Amino acid sequence: MASALNFRRSQFADDFLFGVATSAYQIEGSSFGGAGPSHWDTFAATPGNTANAEDGAIACDHYHRYEADLDLIAGANLDAYRFSVSWARVMPDGRAVNREGLDFYDRLTDAMLERGIKPMLTLHHWDLPAALADEGGWRNRDVTDRFADFTGHVIDRIGDRMAATGTLNEPWCIAWLSHFLGNHAPGLRDIRAAARAMHHVLVAHGKAVDVLRAACQDNIGIYLNFEPAEPANGDDGDAEAALRYHAIYNEWFLGALFKKSYPRRALQGLRPHLPEGWEDDMEQIARPLDWLGVNFYTRKLIAHDAAQAWPSLKEVPGxxxxxxxxxxxxxxxxxxxxxxxxxSHTGDLPLIVSENGMASTDVLLNGAVDDGPRIAYLQAHVDAMRRAIDNGAPVKGYTVWSLLDNYEWALGYGKRFGIVHVDYGTLKRTPKASWHALKQALARD
Structure with a gap:
């Protein structure tokens, strides 16, 4: 297996950013700092929803260990840290501000800058306050105003020091994975709930952009996840099913943000369940952005499934x-x-690869973790990104997921994505071979 990365920083533009990403609920510990319950806390407390009934109450205790974690980022010669703010920490009931929560992110931001790390903010990475979930969460249009309020409080405190600010992480996961497939909080399987969440999450984004512009922010974007879809076989049914998957997963959010429209194939199933007057929101949704975050992990092979209701498809192992x-x-x-x-959508708008990485069966042995498969994965994807850049794609940054092994949502602590190993018994951090490889590859000449 690979033990080193064969690219060097000098092969990229001087302003190209290499970073690493995390999210608040996955690493901070939701039981600290006056945080209120989020719908992930209640989802995890429900039998059968998460592996081993695990939750984010302690996670990696980044809340108390953030300075050492930032030392690891700086030590790997990374330029930027993409972090998220916990909505439930800043506004435990979704309305009143917890100053202790904002104080934490103030300290975290200053600590980044002290180490020469550029802060890249994610305003929302899935930890909706439980009090707002009680009111319908993303099914309720009122949540869009609550998100705008939250955005204002956060940006008033730390916005002056952000290198970039993204509104939402992976709205497909917030809306579809969580309200249609039921795999994430709030764990619904309801097409009406999904359609409303798919729309309201975009309205919330648009309102947040207005708040950010009013606060003179000039480096605003959103982080979208993508999965290229290919037909499992060569027949027309599978080809059409793959196009439906592509419309729901990849085109829904891009179409609204950059074309002020939803794709026809997705509307075939979702139009009857969208909120009345949804068309009037498209101007609000499609506010101009300064960059687009691209999260990528894999593709999907899709087959038609006539036995199922719309979208009548299923994933096939590749x-x-x-x-x-x-x-x-x-x-x-x-x-x-x-x-x-x-x-197809963004033209010359800068793209930032905001998540890319892999879960691996990493083992700590004699004080070290040899995660050669992760090094090979990163190398292959950086090579692919460089080819895309050579062909004209305006990619301006590459962000590894993730800094730490952490809480992998419904899968609990069983999947390790980090370039730093975490012993969940002691919370000791151990840089993996991939961390050392990045340190070498990103060293300044």
Whole structure:
């Protein structure tokens, strides 16, 4: 397996940013700092929802260990840290501000700057306050105003020091994975709930952009996840099913943000369930952005499933090597995706690869973790990104997921994505071989 990365910082533009990402609920510890319950706390407290009934109450205790964690980022010669703010920590009931929560992010921001790390903010990475979930959460249009309020409080405190601010992480996961497939909080399987969440999450984004512009922020974006979809077989039914999957997963959010419209194939199933007057929100949703975040892990093979209601499709296992998440390793799909986004929707708008990485069965042995498969994965995807750049894709940054092994949502603590190993018994951090490889590759000449 690979033990080193064969690219160097000098092969990229001087302003190209290399970073690493985390999210608040996955690492901070939701039981600290006056945080209120989020719908992830209640989801995890419900039998059967998470592996081993695990939750984020302690997580990696980043709340108390953030300075040492930032030392690891700086030590790997990374330029930027993409972090998220816990909505439930800042506004425990979704309305009143917890100053202790804002104080933490103030300290965290200053600590980044002291180490020469550029702060890249994610305003929302899935930890909706439980009090707002009680009111319908993303099904209730009122949540869009609550998110705008939250945005204002956060940006008033730390906005002056952000290198970039993104409104939402992976709205497909917030809305579809969580309200239609039921795999994430709030764990619903309801097409009406999903359609409303798919729309309201975008309205919330648009309102947050207005708040950010009013606060003179000039480096605003959103983080979208993508999965190129291919037909499982060559028949027309599978081809059409793959196009439906592509419309729901990849085109829904891009279409609204950059074309002020939803894709026809997705509307075939979702239009009857969208809130009345949804068309009037498109101007609000499509506020101009300064960059787009692209999260990529894998592709999907899709087959038609006539036995199921719309969208009448199913995922089919693919033949390629897989990560510990059972996701195919497909750098060629990543290369295609970066070009397709620019050509079909965003043009010259800068793209930031805001998440890319893999879960691996990492083992701590004699004080070290040899995660050669992760090094090979990162190398293959950086190579694919470089090819996309050479072909004209305006990619301006690459962000590894993730800094730390952490709480992997419904899968608990069983999947390790980090470039730093975490012993969940002691919370000791151990940089993996991938951390050392990045340190070498990103060293300044």
């Amino acid at each position: 033949p390629l090597p897989k990560t510990d998440m059972d996701w195919e390793i497909t750098p060629e799909s990543f290369e295609w995706l970066l070009g397709w986004i620019a050509e």
